[in-house]
Amino acid sequence: xxxxxxxxxxxxxxxxxxxxxxxxxxxxxxxxxxxxxxxxxxxxxxxxxxxxxxxxxxxxxxxxxxxxxxxxxxxxxxxxxxxxxxxxxxxxxxxxxxxxxxxxxxxxxxxxxxxxxxxxxxxxxxxxxxxxxxxxxxxxxxxxxxxxxxxxxxxxxxxxxxxxxxxxxxxxxxxxxxxxxxxxxxxxxxxxxxxxxxxxxxxxxxxxxxxxxxxxxxxxxxx
Amino acid sequence: xxxxxxxxxxxxxxxxxxxxxxxxxxxxxxxxxxxxxxxxxxxxxxxxxxxxxxxxxxxxxxxxxxxxxxxxxxxxxxxxxxxxxxxxxxxxxxxxxxxxxxxxxxxxxxxxxxxxxxxxxxxxxxxxxxxxxxxxxxxxxxxxxxxxxxxxxxxxxxxxxxxxxxxxxxxxxxxxxxxxxxxxxxxxxxxxxxxxxxxxxxxxxxxxxxxxxxxxxxxxxxxxxxxxxxxxxxxxxxxxxxxxxxxxxxxxxx
Numbered sequence: 001x002x003x004x005x006x007x008x009x010x011x012x013x014x015x016x017x018x019x020x021x022x023x024x025x026x027x028x029x030x031x032x033x034x035x036x037x038x039x040x041x042x043x044x045x046x047x048x049x050x051x052x053x054x055x056x057x058x059x060x061x062x063x064x065x066x067x068x069x070x071x072x073x074x075x076x077x078x079x080x081x082x083x084x085x086x087x088x089x090x091x092x093x094x095x096x097x098x099x100x101x102x103x104x105x106x107x108x109x110x111x112x113x114x115x116x117x118x119x120x121x122x123x124x125x126x127x128x129x130x131x132x133x134x135x136x137x138x139x140x141x142x143x144x145x146x147x148x149x150x151x152x153x154x155x156x157x158x159x160x161x162x163x164x165x166x167x168x169x170x171x172x173x174x175x176x177x178x179x180x181x182x183x184x185x186x187x188x189x190x191x192x193x194x195x196x197x198x199x200x201x202x203x204x205x206x207x208x209x210x211x212x213x214x215x216x217x218x219x220x221x222x223x
Numbered sequence: 224x225x226x227x228x229x230x231x232x233x234x235x236x237x238x239x240x241x242x243x244x245x246x247x248x249x250x251x252x253x254x255x256x257x258x259x260x261x262x263x264x265x266x267x268x269x270x271x272x273x274x275x276x277x278x279x280x281x282x283x284x285x286x287x288x289x290x291x292x293x294x295x296x297x298x299x300x301x302x303x304x305x306x307x308x309x310x311x312x313x314x315x316x317x318x319x320x321x322x323x324x325x326x327x328x329x330x331x332x333x334x335x336x337x338x339x340x341x342x343x344x345x346x347x348x349x350x351x352x353x354x355x356x357x358x359x360x361x362x363x364x365x366x367x368x369x370x371x372x373x374x375x376x377x378x379x380x381x382x383x384x385x386x387x388x389x390x391x392x393x394x395x396x397x398x399x400x401x402x403x404x405x406x407x408x409x410x411x412x413x414x415x416x417x418x419x420x421x422x423x424x425x426x427x428x429x430x431x432x433x434x435x436x437x438x439x440x441x442x443x444x445x446x447x448x449x450x451x452x453x454x455x456x457x458x459x460x461x462x463x464x465x466x467x468x469x470x471x472x473x474x475x476x477x
Contacts, residue, residue: 004468006461007339007376008384008421023341023383030421032341032381034464049468050268051379052286054345080286080348119297120346145379 002038004049005031011044021046053079053144053174055113055122060130062139062172065107068100075111078144078174081120085111089125092133108134110170110178130170137168137180140190142197144175149205150196157196157206164213165189188216238394238406245405253389253401253452258369258463260377268378270463272370275403276360281370283378286348300345304333304352306367312359328364335368335388335417335429341381350380361407362390368417368430373460377467384421385460386429389452390414391445393437398445400452412437416449420457425450 005011011022012029022044023032031037035046055061055077063083067074072086085103087093092102103109110131115123125131142150150171151158162169167181167189177193179186192209199205238245248254254275263269266282273279289295306328310319321329333352340350352375354367365388372386392402394410407413412435419426437445 004465006385006464007382010422023381025383030383032383033379034376034468035379048379050377052267080288080345082288118346120348 002036004035005037005046006034007032011037011039011046017042017044019043019045021048047148048145050145053077055079055081055083055116055120055174057113057116059113059173060110060128060170061113061124061174062108062110062134062170062176062178063124063174065103065105065109068103068105070099073099073103075109075124077111077122077124078141078172078176079122081122083111083113083122083124085109085124085126089114089123089127091127103133108139108178110134110172134178137178138186138190140177140179140193142175142177142193144173146197147171147173147175150177150193152206157209160206160210161189161192161213164210164217184220188213188220191216238409239397239399244394244399244403246403250397251400251448251451253455254403256456256459258373258459260373260463260467266374266378268374268376268380270370270373270377272366272373274360274362274366274369275401276358277356277363277366278358279354279356279363279366279370281352281354281367281374283350283352283371283374283380285350285378286345286380287351289347289349294349295347298346299342300340300348300350302333302337302340302342302350302352304329304336304354304371306332306354306356306364308356308359308363312356328367331430331432332364332368332371332417335386336371336375338419338427338429339372339382339384339386340375341383344381350375361392361402361404361413362415364388365390365401365415365417369456369460373463376460376464384419384426385457386417387420387453387457387460388415388417388430389449389456390416391449391452393435393441393445398441398448400448411435414442414445414449416446416453418450418453420453423454423457425453 009031015024018029031046033048035048038045061077063075063077065073066076075083077083111124112128114125165185170178179189257273259271262271268283270281352371356363368388391414392410393412394406414433417430419429
């Protein structure tokens with residue numbers, strides 16, 4: 001079991017090992033957030049347990065279009081900062097189209113963060129094979145700190161959901177999850193995700209989710 | 224004025240009897256403290272705290288967008304702190320709304336927390352801390368700061384360390400830790416402290432106020448006394464947060 005650390009706890013005396021969730025002062029490494037300590041010989045980091053989603057470059061996120069401007073779209077990415085998707089970064093945009101014909105207010109998109117400037121202006125792109133506008137399926141919102149749990153170790157949890165239910169799932173780093181497929185199976189997947197989010201103690205969670213899905217699938221076939 | 228108050232002013236009722244205080248505590252003993260983290264569902268972080276008869280609840284929201292926009296700071300987050308007393312928190316009903324005292328407490332408490340919050344990580348954002356006093360005794364500002372510090376950790380806000388706060392009063396010539404209302408009213412001085420604590424060590428003073436009359440050496444002695452009390456509170460704050468998360472094992476993840 002990894003231990004829980006609080007802000008200000010001394011983690012190491014070698015500043016070279018400082019990783020995410022830590023800070024260095026006077027050559028010493030301290031924790032800066034509440035989280036689980038992950039310590040190896042070459043690195044020390046703190047996996048946060050709480051907190052809002054803070055964008056970082058390369059993240060796939062799910063966002064909602066909030067505003068249309070002449071240069072692009074303002075996108076809410078469930079974070080303290082809004083994202084901006086410039087017209088040039090959307091391959092669907094053609095010279096003969098107006099921006100609101102391509103993406104309108106309240107449209108949901110899967111998008112990628114390509115740049116964050118020092119003032120935390122977040123630039124998005126749709127030029128990625130994962131990226132698309134969502135026209136069907138369902139979006140589920142969870143606490144962003146729980147995203148790694150939904151993905152599981154090396155993607156085990158998400159693989160389980162996909163293979164057992166035959167649904168398509170894309171997990172945004174910002175806590176929004178897109179599910180698409182058979183409506184009844186999407187219902188089960190949604191419930192399973194909420195269970196994963198709520199059950200703090202993950203010991204044997206994968207097994208419990210497997211059992212839950214089996215049970216719910218049995219109910220479906222029984223009808 | 225009630226007759227008991229008059230007697231106290233005349234010195235007929237003693238606040239210290241046989242080296243013990245009215246509530247039976249030693250001079251350097253804290254009141255009973257209870258801390259619980261994560262009590263509010265809709266806040267990003269929260270804490271309920273009791274310090275003697277004080278009952279306070281703190282809520283943290285953020286980092287989030289600042290409205291109105293002109294309050295935004297392009298290079299760091301703004302911290303907002305509101306200390307508020309419920310009308311029923313004191314013996315005589317308090318008119319709701321901010322008054323001079325609570326505006327002052329909010330300001331000094333905010334400055335104390337700004338010493339530990341890593342504001343530079345969240346440009347253009349705001350971190351809002353709301354603390355409500357549900358029942359007041361002496362030292363409610365120190366209780367609120369202790370609660371706010373726990374709530375900030377619970378919210379996952381990056382911080383350099385934690386804030387622990389306690390007051391020292393001078394009563395009938397003796398310095399006493401964590402005074403009660405009687406000791407605050409009829410004592411000679413009241414000195415609230417807050418410290419920036421990191422890795423079980425006091426790093427610096429984050430808040431220091433005083434009113435009353437003390438000598439230079441008494442003030443230094445009060446500081447030592449407060450440090451000892453603050454470290455004790457710090458341990459309880461840590462315990463409160465850890466006990467909430469001890470069941471969590473994210474080992475399976477990633």
